[in-house]
Amino acid sequence: MDHFLYKDDVLCAEDCQIADIAAQYGTPLYLYSRATLERHWHAFDKAVGSVPHMICYAVKANSNLAVLNVLARLGSGFDIVSGGELARVLEAGGDPAKVVFSGVGKTRDEMAQALRAGIHCFNVESAAELETLNEVAGELDMQAPISLRINPDVDAGTHPYISTGLKENKFGIAMEEAEGLFLRAHALPHLKVKGVDCHIGSQLTELNPFLDAVDRLLALIDTLAEQGVVIEHFDVGGGLGVTYDEETPPHPDDYAKALLTKFEGRQLTLIFEPGRAIAANAGLFVTQVLYLKENSDKNFAIVDGAMNDLIRPSLYSAWQKIIPVSPRAGETRAFDIVGPVCETGDFLGKNRQLNVQAGDLLAVRSAGAYGFTMASNYNSRPRVAEVMVDGDKHYLVREREKLVQLWQGEHLLP
Ligand SMILES: Cc1ncc(COP(=O)(O)O)c(C=O)c1O
Numbered sequence: 001m002d003h004f005l006y007k008d009d010v011l012c013a014e015d016c017q018i019a020d021i022a023a024q025y026g027t028p029l030y031l032y033s034r035a036t037l038e039r040h041w042h043a044f045d046k047a048v049g050s051v052p053h054m055i056c057y058a059v060k061a062n063s064n065l066a067v068l069n070v071l072a073r074l075g076s077g078f079d080i081v082s083g084g085e086l087a088r089v090l091e092a093g094g095d096p097a098k099v100v101f102s103g104v105g106k107t108r109d110e111m112a113q114a115l116r117a118g119i120h121c122f123n124v125e126s127a128a129e130l131e132t133l134n135e136v137a138g139e140l141d142m143q144a145p146i147s148l149r150i151n152p153d154v155d156a157g158t159h160p161y162i163s164t165g166l167k168e169n170k171f172g173i174a175m176e177e178a179e180g181l182f183l184r185a186h187a188l189p190h191l192k193v194k195g196v197d198c199h200i201g202s203q204l205t206e207l208n209p210f211l212d213a214v215d216r217l218l219a220l221i222d223t224l225a226e227q228g229v230v231i232e233h234f235d236v237g238g239g240l241g242v243t244y245d246e247e248t249p250p251h252p253d254d255y256a257k258a259l260l261t262k263f264e265g266r267q268l269t270l271i272f273e274p275g276r277a278i279a280a281n282a283g284l285f286v287t288q289v290l291y292l293k294e295n296s297d298k299n300f301a302i303v304d305g306a307m308n309d310l311i312r313p314s315l316y317s318a319w320q321k322i323i324p325v326s327p328r329a330g331e332t333r334a335f336d337i338v339g340p341v342c343e344t345g346d347f348l349g350k351n352r353q354l355n356v357q358a359g360d361l362l363a364v365r366s367a368g369a370y371g372f373t374m375a376s377n378y379n380s381r382p383r384v385a386e387v388m389v390d391g392d393k394h395y396l397v398r399e400r401e402k403l404v405q406l407w408q409g410e411h412l413l414p
């Protein structure tokens, strides 16, 4: 069920009118629906059923403390890629024992921070990282729980910038090296081998790449068992796609059902790291039209939101639906929806059929994932407010940045 619907011709988020929210907090703003976040998380959790598992939400998709807290209250685990994300999870009340730490460039400090916090597992991505983690754990007189992230060399069929499971990508350990490295990890005194891990890319809309990756890693698990290395968990990563436009990604039920057939008869705990599938369609980006402008037969709607607030259209040519908050009757025209940033690539959408006037509010859909988390202060634009609705209530979950925050921590020469 969609929680962003028109009721009496005005766009609502759950039971709140978006125009009221915009009037109260100003624009641009990000708006999240608690009910949608919870529904998406439960969809994964229920789909896996009674098989031992952890749903470790990928914090990078949306790391607002209120979002993390809503998920932590459901019992979610978390997939992190930095010490900053770990700190956020802890601040939001997340359980460190349900945290997995991914990423190719963990620093020694981040390793120590995560060891002290008592995380579930490090997803190690290279031989060099393995040796470093063993050293850091040794200095702390601890044993680091690890899995190795294997790069299964499957084509995820997604945008090249968000494909991660091909040999040419920087992520994970090559299949040919995997066995040797597991044996090395098994022999190192300050590491405890727990699992295997993969993550082949993001916004996948087909099941086959996931299934191919699982097949390859299960074969590896069998080889390892013959060598006395017991694997307790299988982390399938994240990557399940969402509908931005006409895509028809598998429902978590079908995704889980297909994967579970591969694990029948095995004593493996499953770990899932969904980010986008939980957060993307739980959020909107709300922006106001500042001016209309016509240039050589082209219509521009210049809005107060920009690429620094929501970079996906500029960075990946990503298409996100743009809809009016209070639709006008009458003729539509094709508009490019552009922001105030001084870059030609600053657009939220191109060639959109709309009937808009200056002052109107527009909502960019599917903006709950990789929206605010990828925002910057480019052009010295303060980062926008974030609001969460919960039924007929709404809460400011991050204040709009103030101008003085733009140069916080900067210093003049004496
Ligand atoms: C290691 C890892 N896990 C999980 C995710 C979450 O991916 P998605 O948002 O596509 O579910 C990512 C990002 O792609 C990732 O790099």
Ligand SMILES: N[C@@H](CCCC[NH3+])C(=O)O
Residues within 6 Å of the ligand: 060, 162, 202, 203, 312, 316, 369, 370
């Ligand atoms: N930022 C990307 C997804 C990256 C996934 C990171 N592992 C997007 O918006 O589509």
